[in-house]
Amino acid sequence: NAGVTQTPKFQVLKTGQSMTLQCAQDMNHEYMSWYRQDPGMGLRLIHYSVGAGITDQGEVPNGYNVSRSTTEDFPLRLLSAAPSQTSVYFCASSDIGGDYGYTFGSGTRLTVV
Amino acid sequence: DAKTTQPPSMDCAEGRAANLPCNHSTISGNEYVYWYRQIHSQGPQYIIHGLKNNETNEMASLIITEDRKSSTLILPHATLRDTAVYYCIVRALSAGGYQKVTFGTGTKLQVIP
Numbered sequence: 001n002a003g004v005t006q007t008p009k010f011q012v013l014k015t016g017q018s019m020t021l022q023c024a025q026d027m028n029h030e031y032m033s034w035y036r037q038d039p040g041m042g043l044r045l046i047h048y049s050v051g052a053g054i055t056d057q058g059e060v061p062n063g064y065n066v067s068r069s070t071t072e073d074f075p076l077r078l079l080s081a082a083p084s085q086t087s088v089y090f091c092a093s094s095d096i097g098g099d100y101g102y103t104f105g106s107g108t109r110l111t112v113v
Numbered sequence: 114d115a116k117t118t119q120p121p122s123m124d125c126a127e128g129r130a131a132n133l134p135c136n137h138s139t140i141s142g143n144e145y146v147y148w149y150r151q152i153h154s155q156g157p158q159y160i161i162h163g164l165k166n167n168e169t170n171e172m173a174s175l176i177i178t179e180d181r182k183s184s185t186l187i188l189p190h191a192t193l194r195d196t197a198v199y200y201c202i203v204r205a206l207s208a209g210g211y212q213k214v215t216f217g218t219g220t221k222l223q224v225i226p
Contacts, residue, residue, distance in 0.1 A: 092156075
């Protein structure tokens with residue numbers, strides 16, 4: 001199993017550009033989420049989903065959109081990139097039972113200039 | 114979701130047991146305690162979780178107090194590879210239910226040769 005796959009691993013954007021961070025999991029997990037991590041800080045929840053067609057906001061949702069059209073995919077869209085969105089982004093998935101906790105992707109390091 | 118409190122940093126001598134505390138005084142009856150660790154800039158890795166009984170797996174042991182207001186993660190023989198940030202979170206498990214989980218800043222464990 002590949003687990004949770006995030007693409008791209010690195011990205012540089014100009015202010016105002018838009019892009020989509022991809023996240024895919026092959027474990028048939030119902031729950032998926034996006035976090036951002038800034039230097040010296042913990043993980044902050046951006047958006048999450050408890051199943052296809054169901055999404056909700058986390059702690060820091062402004063500037064980001066998500067959708068969940070399939071169980072496998074949970075893309076994160078930056079509508080108009082800002083330097084404050086420079087961060088490392090992690091996608092995570094879990095089954096509802098939570099027996100094995102969250103499985104995290106390896107992250108996307110985004111720089112907005 | 115209940116919040117957790119962890120010391121920002123700890124040191125441990127290589128080969129000795131590392132005991133990482135976590136306070137979760139507002140934990141609800143249906144919330145589990147989960148521990149994760151993040152090595153350098155990798156995605157966090159699940160370690161262990163429990164409800165009210167002590168748990169042990171190949172990575173660590175989890176001791177939860179009888180009142181469930183605090184817990185301790187024990188790495189029995191710390192190695193240099195255990196140097197990481199350790200996160201304690203609490204999470205309710207319910208099929209199709211609310212799954213908003215946040216991570217704090219964790220405890221940075223430094224294993225010293």
